Amino acid sequence: MNTQLFDYDRQDAAGATCTAQAWAKVPAPLTVAQRDALKARAAQLLRDKGAVLVAHYYVDGDLQDLAWETGGIVSDSLEMARFGRDHAAQTLVVAGVRFMGESAKILSPEKRVLMPDLDATCSLDLGCPEAEFAAFCDAHPDRTVVVYANTSAAVKARADWMVTSSCALEIVSELKRRGEKILWAPDRHLGRYIQEQTGADMLMWNGACIVHDEFKGLELDLLREQHPEAMILVHPESPKGVVDKAHVVGSTSALIKAVVEGSAREYIVATDNGILHRMRQLAPGKTLIEAPTAGNSATCKSCAHCPWMAMNGLQGVVDSLEQGLGEIHVQEPVRGKALACIERMLDFTAALKARAAQATKTPHVPHMGAV
Numbered sequence: 001m002n003t004q005l006f007d008y009d010r011q012d013a014a015g016a017t018c019t020a021q022a023w024a025k026v027p028a029p030l031t032v033a034q035r036d037a038l039k040a041r042a043a044q045l046l047r048d049k050g051a052v053l054v055a056h057y058y059v060d061g062d063l064q065d066l067a068w069e070t071g072g073i074v075s076d077s078l079e080m081a082r083f084g085r086d087h088a089a090q091t092l093v094v095a096g097v098r099f100m101g102e103s104a105k106i107l108s109p110e111k112r113v114l115m116p117d118l119d120a121t122c123s124l125d126l127g128c129p130e131a132e133f134a135a136f137c138d139a140h141p142d143r144t145v146v147v148y149a150n151t152s153a154a155v156k157a158r159a160d161w162m163v164t165s166s167c168a169l170e171i172v173s174e175l176k177r178r179g180e181k182i183l184w185a186p187d188r189h190l191g192r193y194i195q196e197q198t199g200a201d202m203l204m205w206n207g208a209c210i211v212h213d214e215f216k217g218l219e220l221d222l223l224r225e226q227h228p229e230a231m232i233l234v235h236p237e238s239p240k241g242v243v244d245k246a247h248v249v250g251s252t253s254a255l256i257k258a259v260v261e262g263s264a265r266e267y268i269v270a271t272d273n274g275i276l277h278r279m280r281q282l283a284p285g286k287t288l289i290e291a292p293t294a295g296n297s298a299t300c301k302s303c304a305h306c307p308w309m310a311m312n313g314l315q316g317v318v319d320s321l322e323q324g325l326g327e328i329h330v331q332e333p334v335r336g337k338a339l340a341c342i343e344r345m346l347d348f349t350a351a352l353k354a355r356a357a358q359a360t361k362t363p364h365v366p367h368m369g370a371v
């Protein structure tokens, strides 16, 4: 695998880490009465303003419940993009991180896109600055540029394809079939996993998710000794030493499906622990165990929860709708250029879905055999 090193600064000029700033903005825990009052207020505002809440699986459980209760959705980033584009509401409140709000705005420029906190970002987005990425692309003009959803609009504007973890394997397989060489950014773990699965020629950017990067293969082995029957579910943004131990590797949606449909009683889950809320709702009888980020090989920052996802709260939804705070803008021509790579992915996945639906409808013709 070719690896291009592009490490990013973890500190700003004042010496503060991005994550420390994010944790400082995480809303304080609410009492039951406060939570109920804020939920009711947010639901009323969503109705009054003709808005819909589009939330990611990693955000606070109260926000997830509010989304379902008000006709919105909780999903992975691919489905969030589709849902926001296709919904009739003219205001989308996106509970997640900034690139998700930007994707919604890129796809629906006529809609108002609000976020509970515009400072909610992502280490993958931070770790792939536009200028350095453009230089990387310029140095490899023979390669098809494939970027993960977790990037800025400006980075997407330089790309040929956007992918999410739920469609990256299929899209890279297709590009390999066409004989194309790939420039991949920004997640090195997901890129390595896709490269191993497809055998595609991929030149990698060196980004990582600060949450998944912390899962520990060594401690996972120790945990598995205590739960030998548990099924291990791993998001492919995790390091190889963790992915290699998985029974299921997949996107957030794929991991939820594995819990719902799996025959095991116990599941060790290696992704952001915000996902456990939805897993518990859909598979109440099953035991869910967080994969280890602590232990002898841990660092003090290990915790399996994204500080930027944690910045989203009920108060932020209320403030965005009441005061118009947190509005996303994506200027032209960046928006138009970024749209092309997102639409290419959406068209590809829609065609895949249609083919799968057609295949299940096609009547089975019994094999006549050689007589």
Ligand code: SF4
Residues within 6 Å of the ligand: 058, 097, 121, 122, 123, 124, 150, 209, 210, 211, 212, 272, 306, 307, 308, 309
């Ligand atoms: S969990 Fe990781 S990939 Fe997702 S938003 Fe947070 S830092 Fe980014």
